Amino acid sequence: MSNHSFTDLELIEGIRNSDERKLSYLYQNYLPGIVRYVTQNSGKEADAHDMFQEALIVLFRKVRQEDFQLTASLQAYLYSICRHLWLKHIRDSRLGKKSEIQEYDAVDLDADTTEEITKSGRMRLFRHYFKLLDEKCRTILELYFEKIPMREIAQRLDTTEGYVKKRKFVCKNKLIEMIRKDHRYQELAFGEYQT
Amino acid sequence: MEKEVLFDRIDRYLQGMMEEAERAAFEKEMEQQPTLKQEVALHRELAEAVGEKEVQAFEAVLNKVHEAYRSQQAAQPAPVVSMKREAPAGGKGFLVAAWRRHGRYALAAAVVLLALIFLPRLIPQQPSPEALFAANFEPFPNQFQLRGEQDSLLNQFAAFYGQQQYSQALQVLAQLEAADPSLKNQLAFYRGICELATGNTPAAIEALQPLQESPLLGENARWYLALAYLKEGQTTTASQLLNQLVQEGSTYAPKAKKILDQL
Numbered sequence: 245m246s247n248h249s250f251t252d253l254e255l256i257e258g259i260r261n262s263d264e265r266k267l268s269y270l271y272q273n274y275l276p277g278i279v280r281y282v283t284q285n286s287g288k289e290a291d292a293h294d295m296f297q298e299a300l301i302v303l304f305r306k307v308r309q310e311d312f313q314l315t316a317s318l319q320a321y322l323y324s325i326c327r328h329l330w331l332k333h334i335r336d337s338r339l340g341k342k343s344e345i346q347e348y349d350a351v352d353l354d355a356d357t358t359e360e361i362t363k364s365g366r367m368r369l370f371r372h373y374f375k376l377l378d379e380k381c382r383t384i385l386e387l388y389f390e391k392i393p394m395r396e397i398a399q400r401l402d403t404t405e406g407y408v409k410k411r412k413f414v415c416k417n418k419l420i421e422m423i424r425k426d427h428r429y430q431e432l433a434f435g436e437y438q439t
Numbered sequence: 440m441e442k443e444v445l446f447d448r449i450d451r452y453l454q455g456m457m458e459e460a461e462r463a464a465f466e467k468e469m470e471q472q473p474t475l476k477q478e479v480a481l482h483r484e485l486a487e488a489v490g491e492k493e494v495q496a497f498e499a500v501l502n503k504v505h506e507a508y509r510s511q512q513a514a515q516p517a518p519v520v521s522m523k524r525e526a527p528a529g530g531k532g533f534l535v536a537a538w539r540r541h542g543r544y545a546l547a548a549a550v551v552l553l554a555l556i557f558l559p560r561l562i563p564q565q566p567s568p569e570a571l572f573a574a575n576f577e578p579f580p581n582q583f584q585l586r587g588e589q590d591s592l593l594n595q596f597a598a599f600y601g602q603q604q605y606s607q608a609l610q611v612l613a614q615l616e617a618a619d620p621s622l623k624n625q626l627a628f629y630r631g632i633c634e635l636a637t638g639n640t641p642a643a644i645e646a647l648q649p650l651q652e653s654p655l656l657g658e659n660a661r662w663y664l665a666l667a668y669l670k671e672g673q674t675t676t677a678s679q680l681l682n683q684l685v686q687e688g689s690t691y692a693p694k695a696k697k698i699l700d701q702l
Binding site for chain 1: 507
């Protein structure tokens with residue numbers, strides 16, 4: 245492990261550029277604290293690792309936004325995202341009462357960030373189920389989502405446009421049904437999704 | 440079938456394939472039916488989730504970094520760092536609790552242990568004879584006067600010796616010894632240097648010993664012989680030779696005196 249330390253700006257640049265060395269630094273220096281927080285609050289170490297990864301992906305989304313500005317230290321921001329994720333997990337899984345949670349130096353997250361956290365969770369959930377589709381389904385949907393015309397998709401797959409259209413519906417329907425059955429989907433739904 | 444029609448409409452809306460009037464009607468429908476609005480949002484985000492190549496690439500890098508971190512953790516478990524304002528009354532993990540209870544003692548013990556390991560190295564000590572050899576041994580410059588291009592063995596030796604390829608130089612030396620008896624002493628001297636350089640100290644001593652009284656090479660031979668004895672740990676013999684060099688006012692005298700002081 246390198247003793248070199250990075251400034252928050254360098255680390256943000258590292259997240260933006262998927263710099264392995266700086267990401268590794270974040271794991272080395274910030275994950276142990278998250279593990280402690282989670283294990284003291286009804287969670288397992290593996291939960292903390294998942295959550296940390298989730299938080300980094302949220303950060304990746306945030307730092308790529310043009311208007312992104314860090315209003316607290318990166319460490320505090322990262323911890324706060326993790327805390328938000330964990331409180332939500334506790335609430336959803338009814339692991340414990342919120343009052344029993346041991347708090348730490350967290351900053352108040354702005355609405356944009358909490359929205360980003362939820363959206364990031366949905367995106368991961370959608371991708372998880374997308375990967376469970378068979379290869380043909382994945383290819384057709386991927387090409388369709390890229391707005392490749394049906395005729396061209398049919399040509400590429402050496403089949404008819406009618407077949408592609410039919411498969412597109414079957415695959416998408418299957419994907420949506422799988423997602424709806426997952427309890428996390430309801431937990432992650434908000435805004436336009438709220439019922 | 441109804442669902443297929445609905446999906447088709449949503450797709451055409453999201454892909455911008457609706458005519459203006461149809462689009463306006465569809466949007467009005469969405470406002471009136473929250474479930475339709477939710478369905479459209481879901482379809483939009485599905486396309487977004489599958490299309491987010493940059494985020495997926497970032498996830499892949501994270502997985503790699505995480506895997507490396509876990510392997511490292513498995514190899515050397517580290518104490519968990521606190522990020523709380525105050526230490527809580529009781530933790531769940533035994534190790535964490537033990538660390539909190541005995542942390543300062545463990546830290547003190549670790550400091551003492553490290554001191555025991557490293558302190559002797561920090562206190563100046565007399566270097567070992569072998570260290571003195573390593574600090575002082577430098578191969579003698581090649582002083583063979585090359586006698587023309589036809590003298591290829593000497594050329595080869597000079598090339599290997601110059602490039603510090605002493606094993607190869609020794610092989611050429613053996614051929615030279617057989618070919619030119621007039622160079623016997625000089626060859627023996629260089630043999631001594633090469634043997635020292637390759638770590639074969641007894642062979643070096645054997646080669647250098649007969650040269651001690653040589654008018655031409657004696658001084659150099661005694662110096663290298665002293666170093667060879669040092670390497671072998673024979674400090675008494677080494678000291679005698681070094682003293683001799685000092686008393687003679689040899690060019691090696693300053694170096695010899697320095698070694699004697701350290702012995």
